[in-house]
Amino acid sequence: MLYEAIRLALQAILRNMFRSFLTVLGIVIGVAAVIAMVTVGQGSTDQVEADVSTLGTNLLMIRPGQPSQGPGSGVGGTAASLTLKDVDAIEEQIPSVMVATPSNSRAMTVIFGNVNYSTTVTGTDTRFLTARDWPLESGRAFYESELRTGSSACILGNTVKTKLFGGSDPLGASIRLKQISCRVIGVLEAKGASSFGTDQDDIVLVPIRAFQRRIAGNQDVSMIFASIRNGISTDKAKADIERLMRERRRIGPFEEDDFNVFDMKQISSMLTGITSVLTGLLSAVAAVSLLVGGIGIMNIMLVSVTERTREIGIRLAVGATEGQVLLQFLVESIVLSLIGGLIGIMLGLALGLLGSRLLSIPFAPNPSLILAAFLFSAMVGIVFGYFPALRAARMDPIEALRHQ
Amino acid sequence: MTAESTSATAAGPGALPASRDAPLISLRQITKIYGSGDAEVRALRGIDLDILGGEFVAIMGPSGSGKSTAMNILGFLDKPSGGTYSFGGAEVDHLSRDQLALLRRNFLGFVFQGYNLLARTSALDNVELPLIYQGMARTQRRRLALEALAKVGLKGREDHDPSQLSGGQQQRVAIARAIVTNPDVILADEPTGNLDTARSHEIMDLLTELNRKDGITILMVTHEPDMAEYADRLIHFLDGRIASDASAEKAAPDAL
Known part of the structure; x- marks a missing residue:
């Protein structure tokens, strides 16, 4: 059932390629910003530490x-x-x-x-x-x-x-x-x-x-x-x-x-401190972007649920339970935001690499951060997809089938 | 005879055993009231109806006569406001939404006037849909869906989208979707409403065949007397009541 839900979600997303892309843009930008910032920040911290050791x-x-x-x-x-x-x-x-x-x-x-x-x-x-x-x-x-x-x-x-x-x-x-x-x-x-x-x-x-x-x-x-x-x-x-x-x-x-x-060490910790303050600030901006991205997903999911009222009616008529419809739309929003998250991770790493090269500091991608970004985008999908999915699941099959 | 024996074997998973005498469907004083106060609409005003397994019933009546409301209740899409509804001997009028969904999934098939197929989804995927919700494995699902499509004469068109099929073919896909779960009852809501005469008769022949050969009980709402003639029982609705119930064994068509 979960496999079917994922397959259906991918179908629905690919069917509206351009809209899906615009929908996930907020997530992409948010995740990319966090990853790029932290990667560059970590790189410059590493650089400071390396410098300090060259100084002695x-x-x-x-x-x-x-x-x-x-x-x-x-x-x-x-x-x-x-x-x-x-x-x-x-x-x-x-x-x-x-x-x-x-x-x-x-x-x-x-x-x-x-x-x-x-x-x-x-x-x-x-x-x-x-x-x-x-x-x-x-x-x-x-x-x-x-x-x-x-x-x-x-x-x-x-x-x-x-x-x-x-x-x-x-x-x-x-x-x-x-x-x-x-x-x-x-x-x-x-x-x-x-x-x-x-x-x-x-x-x-x-x-x-x-x-x-x-x-x-x-x-x-x-x-x-x-x-x-x-x-x-x-x-x-x-x-x-x-x-x-x-x-x-x-x-x-x-x-x-x-x-x-x-x-x-004092000097390096001061410099590292500045870097981490900057990273923190920019991450806060990125978090706001993720929130906005999440609201974007909710908005599009609500539109999608309304558009597909008839489809939901058909599914209910052939015997889908509330839970099954809920799962389908929830999975769709999770898949959507995960795709956004993945694109964001790749874009963020690319930007981080570019930034590291430009500043000639080491490229320091952080695996736990990448995992966190991935999980966070899944969470955005769950949180912002739940309400639209619930709306789909609670539909009256008769009304839904009558919907044009 | 053949109808009854096959209906037992054709019953879906966990089928309720319908004995020879007990009706498959039994409505007692079913009422349905929408709204309240001055806006109250009494769509059904006490329906008593027994339908035996294997019957082919046509339901007619003007708009607002309550036939659609009755079909929705019969199809577990809606709950009555009062009265009792027994399906296969079990009272089902107070089941939850999800329990009704399970009944639809396992015992019913729907055929609509507007086909109601999923757009941009192949015929095969459309037919597989109810089996997905039953949680059936992919290979078995595929096999049953291919069988159902072959049965309605759409062999070779499994990969077509609804948009690539004619109205008659789309309705055949819908019928395949209705029968793929081996239901006890098919509820057909003006199945030929969107089709020309030739196509309409083909669809009716198909439904008749399913009724005769597989013993599937068919409840069909129609506006067209021509189509109603295929049924062996004709019920007229008027003002939320059953006005006439001609269980005549094809008496009316013969007389004409």
């Missing part, structure tokens, strides 16, 4: 400023800057820290020959490569002597290399940063785009002292990266660093910190 999950960032300020905010106005001594102190006095490295950055134009390229110049030292777990593609790291004297040597990120030199070898070439000219001694391996929307390879490294003296014109360190030893919790290391920094910066027991220690 065991990386802490120390910046001057009030704790209330997020990692993206500028250096706190009144807070004293960090120093190179802080970097050494963190590395030497805190056992859980493997390496600490300064990192001062500034947007600058680099020039080679007649090519101008705007990039980020970061003053740091050799430990940066260890902390960021970022090997060299070619060339070498800074010599101790270069770091000490702040001589003009620079290491290029992969994007900068390509922009300035194209395919040719940049090692030994001289590029200009502002007024200073510096010799290219190495090239970093490509890291790819980060979830922060920036190209990590769009970078030029110079010795920190060179940066301070020739570019910034002061002795400040605006940020310290500290890499934690394996097996030690970031919370523990964070607490150690905070204690040391409070001591070094002479902060009284009841005073607030005037510096921040960020954990990459």
